[in-house]
Amino acid sequence: xFSGSIPALATPFRDGSFAEDQFRALVDWQIDxxxxxxxxxxxxxxxxxxxxxxxxxxxxxxxxxxxxxxxVIAGCGSNDxxxxxxxxxxxxxxxxxxxxxxxxxxNRPNQEGIIAHFEALTANVDLPLVLYNxxxxxxxxxxxxxxxxxxxxxxxxxxxxxxxxxxxxxxxRLNCADDLVLLxxxxxxxxAFNAAGGVGCISVTANVAPKLCAEFQxxxxxxxxxxxxxxxxxxxxxxxxxxxxxxxxxxKYAMSQVLExxxxxxxxxxxxxxxxxxxxxxxxxxxxxxV
Numbered sequence: 001x002f003s004g005s006i007p008a009l010a011t012p013f014r015d016g017s018f019a020e021d022q023f024r025a026l027v028d029w030q031i032d033x034x035x036x037x038x039x040x041x042x043x044x045x046x047x048x049x050x051x052x053x054x055x056x057x058x059x060x061x062x063x064x065x066x067x068x069x070x071x072v073i074a075g076c077g078s079n080d081x082x083x084x085x086x087x088x089x090x091x092x093x094x095x096x097x098x099x100x101x102x103x104x105x106x107n108r109p110n111q112e113g114i115i116a117h118f119e120a121l122t123a124n125v126d127l128p129l130v131l132y133n134x135x136x137x138x139x140x141x142x143x144x145x146x147x148x149x150x151x152x153x154x155x156x157x158x159x160x161x162x163x164x165x166x167x168x169x170x171x172x173r174l175n176c177a178d179d180l181v182l183l184x185x186x187x188x189x190x191x192a193f194n195a196a197g198g199v200g201c202i203s204v205t206a207n208v209a210p211k212l213c214a215e216f217q218x219x220x221x222x223x224x225x226x227x228x229x230x231x232x233x234x235x236x237x238x239x240x241x242x243x244x245x246x247x248x249x250x251x252k253y254a255m256s257q258v259l260e261x262x263x264x265x266x267x268x269x270x271x272x273x274x275x276x277x278x279x280x281x282x283x284x285x286x287x288x289x290x291v
Contacts, residue, residue: 004035006037006039006203007039010044013266031070038062074091099129104140105139115149130159144172187242204248216231238284249264
């Protein structure tokens with residue numbers, strides 16, 4: 001259902017408020033540059049700092065601006081099952097193609113709790129659902145047996161795996177539903193992830209280098225791993241630089257260097273990246289031919 005380069009979009013702020021005009025321009029640019037789908041309100045979109053009204057407005061604007069040109073996978077995760085259901089219900093109503101739902105964070109449910117969470121969501125909202133496992137942020141880890149069970153639920157169509165454990169690509173491919181789409185959640189692991197059976201990446205770097213990321217994913221899909229390695233070598237320093245300080249600070253800084261007037265504003269507790277981080281981003285942008 002989904003494949004290729006899928007940016008987890010940054011959310012621009014201006015004077016503390018959502019900058020709708022910049023976000024609309026970002027959506028258009030991403031589509032023009034070859035991104036195959038869009039993810040508003042993911043981790044990079046600072047969803048944890050958005051009110052529910054803002055969260056829904058960002059999704060609504062993304063769907064409206066994309067206008068059916070590419071699918072929109074709306075970030076709908078929460079540590080609260082009821083609130084995740086609210087996000088999914090809104091996303092379905094406004095025309096999103098799917099919902100991206102992170103494993104419940106902070107509460108630290110056991111594997112049975114994770115399964116019960118997703119069972120409740122799929123039982124109550126008829127919207128395709130993309131599982132999102134990122135234990136470095138949630139502490140909770142969706143283990144392979146759990147993912148296999150969840151893949152059999154109605155409407156579960158894909159997983160964004162940001163566990164960093166490449167063994168899981170094969171485990172998911174062998175044990176999950178045959179049609180489960182495997183998407184990387186770690187840019188620098190995407191080459192190996194795709195070689196093991198993945199078909200794309202929900203990407204941070206694609207915010208900054210959407211064309212290069214799309215070309216990389218296209219090379220992987222075509223089985224041209226010589227070209228994919230060349231592109232990966234170009235992108236790798238940028239992948240690393242964008243996490244040289246707390247994300248999405250370096251990402252927004254990089255976008256301000258590539259896109260005219262893109263705001264670097266962050267919401268507390270996020271703060272601007274350090275000088276060392278900015279220098280790393282500058283060098284990576286130059287090395288990739290983006291500035």
